[in-house]
Amino acid sequence: MIAKLFRPQAPVSLPGKSLLGVVGAIVLSLASPALAQSASAFSLNGFGTFGLARTTTDDVEFIRDISQARGVGSEWSALIDSVLGLQAAWRVTPQIEAVVQATSRYRYDRTFTPDISWGFVKYNPTPNLSLRAGRLGTEFFMMADSRWVGYSFLTVRPPGDFFWYLPFYSIHGADAAITLPLGESILRAKTFYGHSDGRIPLADQQWDISGSPMVGAFLEYQYGPWQARASYANIHFKNDLPIASVLKKTLGIDLSAQDAAFLTTRDTRTHYYSLGLVYDQGPWQAQLMLNHIEQGSNALQSSDGGYALLGYRIGEVTPYLGYSWVLSKTRGSGPSAITAYVMQDSRSDQQTTFAGMRWDVVRNVALKAQWDAINGDSSSLFPYRQDNRARWNGRMNVFSMTLDFVF
Amino acid sequence: MPFRRLILLCSLFLLLAQPAAEVRAELVVVVNARCGVAAMTRNEVINIFFGRNHQYFNSIEAQPVDLPDVHPDRKRFYSLLVGKDLSEVNAYWSRQVFSGRMQPPVKVNSADEVLKWVVSHPGGIGFVDLAKADARVRVVYELTP
Numbered sequence: 001m002i003a004k005l006f007r008p009q010a011p012v013s014l015p016g017k018s019l020l021g022v023v024g025a026i027v028l029s030l031a032s033p034a035l036a037q038s039a040s041a042f043s044l045n046g047f048g049t050f051g052l053a054r055t056t057t058d059d060v061e062f063i064r065d066i067s068q069a070r071g072v073g074s075e076w077s078a079l080i081d082s083v084l085g086l087q088a089a090w091r092v093t094p095q096i097e098a099v100v101q102a103t104s105r106y107r108y109d110r111t112f113t114p115d116i117s118w119g120f121v122k123y124n125p126t127p128n129l130s131l132r133a134g135r136l137g138t139e140f141f142m143m144a145d146s147r148w149v150g151y152s153f154l155t156v157r158p159p160g161d162f163f164w165y166l167p168f169y170s171i172h173g174a175d176a177a178i179t180l181p182l183g184e185s186i187l188r189a190k191t192f193y194g195h196s197d198g199r200i201p202l203a204d205q206q207w208d209i210s211g212s213p214m215v216g217a218f219l220e221y222q223y224g225p226w227q228a229r230a231s232y233a234n235i236h237f238k239n240d241l242p243i244a245s246v247l248k249k250t251l252g253i254d255l256s257a258q259d260a261a262f263l264t265t266r267d268t269r270t271h272y273y274s275l276g277l278v279y280d281q282g283p284w285q286a287q288l289m290l291n292h293i294e295q296g297s298n299a300l301q302s303s304d305g306g307y308a309l310l311g312y313r314i315g316e317v318t319p320y321l322g323y324s325w326v327l328s329k330t331r332g333s334g335p336s337a338i339t340a341y342v343m344q345d346s347r348s349d350q351q352t353t354f355a356g357m358r359w360d361v362v363r364n365v366a367l368k369a370q371w372d373a374i375n376g377d378s379s380s381l382f383p384y385r386q387d388n389r390a391r392w393n394g395r396m397n398v399f400s401m402t403l404d405f406v407f
Numbered sequence: 408m409p410f411r412r413l414i415l416l417c418s419l420f421l422l423l424a425q426p427a428a429e430v431r432a433e434l435v436v437v438v439n440a441r442c443g444v445a446a447m448t449r450n451e452v453i454n455i456f457f458g459r460n461h462q463y464f465n466s467i468e469a470q471p472v473d474l475p476d477v478h479p480d481r482k483r484f485y486s487l488l489v490g491k492d493l494s495e496v497n498a499y500w501s502r503q504v505f506s507g508r509m510q511p512p513v514k515v516n517s518a519d520e521v522l523k524w525v526v527s528h529p530g531g532i533g534f535v536d537l538a539k540a541d542a543r544v545r546v547v548y549e550l551t552p
Contacts, residue, residue: 040513043510045505047505085505097510099507122507126462127461127469130509132507137507143502145507146501146502146506149505152498152501152502179460181454181460181462181464184448184450184451184454185450186454222459223450281489282489283490316492363494363497364497406505
């Protein structure tokens with residue numbers, strides 16, 4: 001029964017074995033808490049989510065972000081939101097710290113194979129300057145580097161209309177963050193550069209984005225309960241989308257050299273702009289985020305997205321209400337019917353109203369339930385998998401429940 | 408239905424539990440008497456305890472010390488400082504830890520150990536009952552309900 005929940009509706013490879021490995025490792029680590037306690041320079045922590053979700057349609061599959069190869073339909077599934085993470089940190093000296101994090105979650109190759117999500121060395125030459133090098137999480141948008149730590153946020157998952165487009169999780173590179181106290185307020189700036197090491201699924205193929213340089217920076221201002229951030233990042237793609245092989249395999253169509261050249265992603269650059277505003281005081285939590293993504297390739301449509309979220313805590317329970325949207329800008333249909341078909345694929349035009357509740361049951365454990373009402377155009381295909389274009393009408397409800405924990 | 412009743416029960420329990428906590432002695436923020444800081448504002452205290460700022464105005468590194476969840480003063484401190492529940496404070500720190508940004512302040516088990524930490528670290532800063540604060544530390548902020 002449990003194994004069935006972790007399987008997409010069509011048979012794909014079993015994730016069970018690797019997940020078991022991570023569970024085993026965690027059980028082992030829990031069995032020897034003395035290890036984490038004895039030396040204060042060494043710490044071992046973990047986080048996880050067991051999540052169930054289902055939608056009200058089988059015309060498309062709903063995913064958490066486009067790093068996932070398959071999604072959920074009208075049957076309850078634990079595929080898209082379940083994750084287990086382990087992190088070890090070693091404080092070598094007061095200024096130097098080494099951190100490694102491994103996570104197991106459903107990924108581009110349809111397995112739960114654990115990944116080293118990050119492993120880096122951090123050096124703080126002064127208390128308010130932090131330099132890191134290694135495999136690092138990227139903060140293309142606010143909170144993007146903690147998207148899988150369900151316990152750290154209010155909703156069951158980060159709002160999709162805003163985060164779907166962001167399949168990038170880590171870079172091999174370096175970043176620098178500086179904090180400047182200005183009286184009672186704080187100004188913080190961060191910049192990063194590195195090479196992507198990810199893969200993005202396309203039908204049953206994968207788009208290799210490794211070696212693609214990413215660069216970005218943000219400026220953040222914090223005063224009391226208010227936090228505002230403006231950020232910019234770009235990625236320079238080094239490889240083409242596997243469009244030709246996907247078309248050949250799924251539709252039996254040959255992509256002409258001319259169409260392939262038109263749809264190329266190789267040596268194109270995508271720009272990410274975002275603004276975020278957060279208010280967090282007493283029982284209130286409010287967030288407003290806006291983004292603009294400027295795609296360099298004809299195969300991908302540029303888009304604007306955003307979300308607003310409001311939560312109010314009553315005792316241990318925090319009900320919340322949100323609204324998110326995404327709208328992409330069409331580029332026409334290109335030189336042929338084939339290019340028109342491919343270009344439709346990156347279309348998104350929808351709004352989501354969501355409501356839910358977080359219940360902090362016991363220390364370090366939260367239960368959440370959420371309802372998403374997605375109202376979009378039938379052309380909105382980019383955020384989904386396995387679309388049946390003839391039947392999809394752009395509208396669905398998503399029901400989700402998660403159990404989030406940290407240790 | 409039983410779920411709603413449980414929420415109601417929880418809220419009721421919280422309402423009843425609150426006045427009891429406020430009868431206790433006043434909580435104050437103390438620093439090492441030799442660190443050169445005479446007073447702090449609420450936002451400056453928030454910035455230090457939430458790791459937003461790691462230095463005092465005179466560039467000395469701030470070395471905050473915290474208590475475990477089971478110690479009643481921890482709940483009182485964050486409730487008075489930012490109006491937040493411990494679950495929200497812990498959620499905040501889980502984001503900082505698992506994004507690789509920073510580790511939370513060191514935790515010690517009692518008010519006496521807080522004082523010991525503050526006295527033995529040049530930039531030490533912690534929170535204790537006003538009655539506990541002695542000459543080795545300086546009160547820089549009083550938490551008022």
